[in-house]
Amino acid sequence: MSHIVTLPGNFTEAAIYPFVRAVVTPEGMPVAGEVIFDFQRLSWIDGTGLTVFCNTLEWLRARSAVFSFINYTGHKQAISYLDDCGFFKEYLGEPLSSKASPRRTSLPFKRIQPSEGFWWLDNTAAPWLADVLRVQVGALVSIKTSAKEIFNNIADHSAEQIGFVHLQHYPRREEIRLTISDFGTGIPATIRRRYGDMSDSKAIRLAVEEGITTRSTPNNRGAGLRILVDYVSHNKGSVAIYSLGGMLLTEPNEDGTPAFFSSQGAGTYPGTLVDIILRTADFVGDPVEEGEDFQWI
């Protein structure tokens, strides 16, 4: 049975839950065996919306649901952006326009396995970020580490071991967003297996406590999500995490520590999405140096 989902007019972070509610049932299943996405209303989509959309398509595919697109041939800004990011080449086999090509302000979404993610970080993302932020690549080690923590989480917790990454610079907002998503079991489910029943929002909040570990693999001792949040906050950035029905936002305090805001989402995100938001004017960066000896306490 087919079901038509109309894409939101403004497909950004604010549209995540309305969109996933249209595709994912409260029980966490596809809304239908065949989902038709209608692009008619779509007038704006950003990197976060694109990553959410691609992740959801792969989530449907992994559950043997089929999908197709209608009303996508207009020359609207959003369609053009999707085409430039390679969306139609990925899902229709070829771009809509022969002139479609990546824009200077984006590193278009990429489907990656965690092992590829490390290479992408060092050889593609870090030089691009260094250029945008006007810093040396060495100043980005904590941001690289933050992304590596997410890739390792995908490797540890996602049966599919596939995720999406997208990097977008918004010059007018003086903002860069690194968006990473997977369609795995989700942070709350993994936390509940170890710590018992609790709401999705409480589980995500617990997951970023220092020292919390699910021991989901023999070598997993946790800490990764907290390190991600601490490192991004130190750089005066923010983190948004959406996983199943829970969401967590962090904002940097004056001293670079994170302030946490968790809440129950208005829908069920299929997997986990992490948005790292860096403010180009406030970016701190890491000291470019080597040579410390580790001091045992």
Added chain:
Amino acid sequence: MDLKVLELVQDCNTAAEGAVVYEAVRAYIAKGQHITLSFSGADSVPSSFVNASIVRLVEELGFDQVRKSLAMVNCTPQVTDMLRRCIRNAATSMAA
């Protein structure tokens, strides 16, 4: 004995790579040797790598034994911070 992590593994990103470092260091400690482990060239090290290498040594051999047997040098501030955090978490967990 001087060891360089990037001569033991190509990258320092994953638990699997950390396990290789663990095996190498563990073997020398078992022979009673002191090891100086250089992180030169490894600018960004995630927790999975540290947990599978150094933290595993601490959990198996004890903090005092590893501290006596292993020095870690040429660390970036990020590597030092990651080592400190992961070892502290392990110590807290072991004490609980």
